[in-house]
Amino acid sequence: MRISLGAILAICLAGLQFIAIMTVVFSSYLTSEKALLNHAHDLLSDVGTNTIEHSKGFLEPAYVAADLATRLAENRIVASDNREMLEALLFQQLHIAPQFAGIFFGDQNGNFVYVMRTEESGTYRSKIIVRDGDARSTELIWRADDYAIVDQANDPNDNFDPRTRPWFKRASAGWDSIWTDPYIFFSSRQPGITVASPVVNGSGVIQGVIGVDIEISAISSFLAQLSIGQNGVAFILNRNGDVIAHPDAQLIKTMDEDGTLRFASIDELGDPIARSAFAGLAEGGTISVEEETSSKFQHDGKTYVSTLMPAISEDLPWTIAVYAPEDDFIGGIKENRLQNIWIATAITLAAAGIGLLLANRIHKPVRAFAVRAALVSQGEVSASDPLPKTYQELEATNEALVQEIARRRKSEREYGRTFELASRGMAQIMPETGEFIRVNAQFADMLGHSTEDMQKLTIHDVLHPDDANAFPVFAEMAHDDYEYSQDMRYIRSDGKVVWLRVNAIMVRDDQGNPIHAVATMDDVTQRRDTEEKIRDLNRDLSHYARVNVMGQMATGLAHELNQPLTAITQNVDAAISTINETESSDPALVEILSELDQQAHRAGDIIRALRSFVRKDDGAATVFNLDELIQQSLRLIQPEATSNKIDISCSIDDVPSVIAIRIHVAQVLVNLLNNAIEAIAEHAPDRRQITVYAKRAGDFAEISVRDSGPGISPDFDAFAQFETTKTGGMGLGLNISRSIVEDNGGQLWLKDTDDGGACFAFSLKLAQALDDPQEADKPDNSQLTTAHV
């Protein structure tokens, strides 16, 4: 099915628009997305770097404090045994560094001084453990900002020994400052780390270890304040996988079953996004990040970007992890993209609508034109009717169409009239099936049908079965381009066979596909019959010519023989006269000579019979005596009969003269006699008898020749034999004999016999039956004829 012009216009307009917009949208989206994602990575990287720097800066004072305390101790400025001074120094240090949670000193003897902030701000507590051998005392002093004692107490239950603590062991063993892993401070329950440095006296002996507790919850606060996109999060992982800083500080602490607090590891962190991003990082026991690593991950259907920073330093093996939802950076443009798609769709729909309207407007005159064209083709509107308002191009087209239609109508009218009024039969035929599409009355007439009936038939229905193979040839025309011309037999509705000469050509469309065959038919039955008759006549004629030549030869021969015969008779006569003159002549001599004379005359009679038999009558019918003709014929045939031991008898009634071409009748009669002789000679029956009958039958004389041969088989058509099979004689075929008799106004037929032999009979008109006065003049001739035969 063809798409209408309107649809094409609408689809093209809208489609092109949509494609254009979408191309721009996606191109800009892809570019922006790439830029923004790069920007996100940079941002995360910066956050990591910031965090590192911040952490370093945050912890720097601890070094300074520890270093200072160490140097003070080493220089004996602060001695552990001077506990008041040590407490004051530690207090001072604590006071100036707000991030410090506490500062302490433990010596090899187990003495311990610890100054720390308390939960109430602005107050400090000092814990001083003094050991003297096994005796020990633990004194707790609460002080205000200005170092004034607020309270004082002893704790006899305290059993703290600094020498058992990890920081003491590691610092004293390593001879260097150490950072502990972050842990949850016992007293403040805040996350923090401790930096511890050994204090060595002048003789290189470790006196004790000084340490500073730093709460790192401030780092979490810092992280919470960081703005990473809208929802970005940065947190810090210790190398063992513990989360030591997180914007949500509550998440990093977890309580063990025994009630001690510890850091949550990344695998158990209450931040599911961070967990799905970084869980498993610490699977080998430690996190090892060699360099800054950026990646993307999915969580809960959303895409996130993340960055991992390598450890800050040997002392601070912390890894900064940052993640942020991708949408924080490209969400805007994603939204924008969706918006753009909606805008594009809206524009597309609008364009389609406009396209449809436009197409409709453009198409309307075209459609009106198309409708009109359809009506014209159906003949409901004349092509010459005024055209609706339309385009100039269409008007020109219409003009051309109107002319073409008029031309075709005219041509169809002429063709139709030619078809209907043609003097010959015409038909349009489907080449594949042989159906008649259209026939004219002449063709229908030829086959004895009405034109309506003919259109229900195919060529197979009317083709003679013997010519049925003609149709395939006809069908081949559909493939090959040649004209068809053939004489074929067809069967009329009344069962008669007619010969039609069919000339056909194939009508094809512009692509050369066959549409139908146009055939013209001429009834050539008469002509073919005539031709057949002429053929038969020619055959007869050649036979006649042969017989004629024989006749001429017989005539010439008769003359040549008659001369010596005449001489013989004359000489006999002279001899007799001579003998008569002689007195003593033998009477036997006269007898011999008389017989000689008779024999010569007999020879003459035979020749005469032969001559009159083949005598030229110039084809004119004469009146003659039938009896005489029969006798002459018998005389001619007698030698043949005698040699075959056949007896010929005659039964001739008193028949008046007949009128016919004499030689014709003689030829027929001799032919019948010859046939009879041959029939008997071939089959050698016991009785060898031929009887010739002649009688009057109304206005006709009937002559029949009957033999005692085997007769004619009922299924053998004796008349179908055109030529005689005899090698000798002047025999004519029975068929020729019959036509000769018929030419002379009689008939020749095979008569039924009761004794099995064949009996052929023919009839001839009696001369009396004629009233024609001209014929009546002829007896003169016949008298002469008979007189001298």
Next chain:
Amino acid sequence: MSEQDQIVFIVDDDEDIRSSLSRALTKRGYNVKSFESADVFLNAYDPDQSGCLVLDYGMPGMNGLQLQERLAQKDYLLPIIFITGHGGVPESVQAIKAGAIDFLEKPFRQSLLLEHIDAALKEDQKARASRARMNSVHARVDTLTKREWEIAHMMAQDSSNTSSKQIGLSLNISPRTVDHHRARILEKMQVASVAELVHLLITAGLVSK
């Protein structure tokens, strides 16, 4: 002219026929002369010679019918008996119509031929006598004057009205003059009566009946 003076002429191109036929007829007592062609015969024949002609129909050169025609043109009296080897009906009809005695097909019965020859000879004799008589009548008529022939003709024409008076009225002359002429006519025509004169003239074919 006696029968002995009559001659049977034979014209046939066949030597055997000529010799056998002339021999047989000679034996029968006829005077026979034979010729091998029509031309030879025509050159040799004396029209005053009585007889008959046995003529072959089919000959090279002039054939029998043509010879018959030539003889008739020359006003020769000679009865003809045709003999033929292959004569047809039309030829025989023509020959008979032109005055032939008969048309015999070879070989013919000798008796028939002799019969015809005798008849022909007799007929020739008669014809020649008749012609001689006629010739003498014509000779006598020629001696009559114009007026005499006029009167003789009128008398022969209307035998019931032969009186001199009537003839004189018709010719606007006197009956006496008519009588005078009549006497002269009978004398010149060598007859005794008017009836005899009329018979003579009619027989000679000068006056129609």
